[in-house]
Amino acid sequence: MMKITSGVFSDFFYMIRKNKSALIGLIVILVMVIVALLAPILSPNNPLQRSLANRLKPGFWAGEEYNQFPLGTDYLGRCLLSRIIWGARTSLSVGFIAVLISTVFGLILGIAGGYYGGWVDTFLMRIVDVLFAFPSILLSITIMAALGAGLEKAMIAIGIVYIPQMARVVRSAILVIKEMDYIEAEKALGASHFRIIWHHILPNALAPVIVYSTLSVAGAILDAAALGFLGLGALPPTPEWGSMLSNSRQFLTSGAWWAATFPGLAIMLAVLGLNLLGDGLRDALDPRLRV
Secondary structure, three states: OOOOOHHHHHHHHHHHHHOHHHHHHHHHHHHHHHHHHOHHHHOOOOOOOOOHHHOOOOOHHHOHHHOOOOOOEOOOOOEHHHHHHHHHHHHHHHHHHHHHHHHHHHHHHHHHHHHHOHHHHHHHHHHHHHHHOOOHHHHHHHHHHHHOOOHHHHHHHHHHHHHHHHHHHHHHHHHHHOOOHHHHHHHHOOOOHHHHHHHHHHHHHHHHHHHHHHHHHHHHHHHHHHHHHOOOOOOOOOOOHHHHHHHHHHHOOOOOOHHHHHHHHHHHHHHHHHHHHHHHHHHHHOHHHOO
């Protein structure tokens, strides 16, 4: 295991430059984040404005007369490109905030169980095992049923679903780190548990946490899209990729293929970019994978 230092971050950028797929992933995610931040500027139309006269109109491929809606319109005549751009804010926010929730609580559970061991570890890991017994999407739906539909509730539900996985990753790293000689030396010198955890355990556990968090954002975006597809995510008329896909899937076979295809492509690109970036982070932060 390695400690996070400035040298590690310089190695990270070096590894990203060497790893072409990771570089592509980083570029894709950066572009999506920039698009989400600049949505009011980049959006060609109001994403909420309905116009039944323009219902299911094609986009630029159908001729110059359709350039007002570059990617066409949905079943309510709303600009599809504008909704995808604003939907990036929604979907990325859900992914990042949900993983932030799972990382914070996963770190607490993983460090407590891995470092202290004994009955503390047994008690916490049995709670984790109970949560692991449920399929992630089923657990998300159950939590949403208790909390109610809505974007904020979806973030909480997905965050809770990912806590057990993060706790297991952190615990496995802690079990290795706490047996290191320098940890024993700190204990022999009378260092407090808080000092050992804060200054030695946590920094050395961050590498696998960062990698797994990055990969988890991709899964969280997919789960958010699944909840939106089921009508449990963002409430209408909020643009969200999963709900856009759900509302337009019926038009795939009726000629208006663009209404569901482009939101699906947005989800695919976000997940692909995060997975490629996660692989690059793993190569950069794990010394065992370096050549």
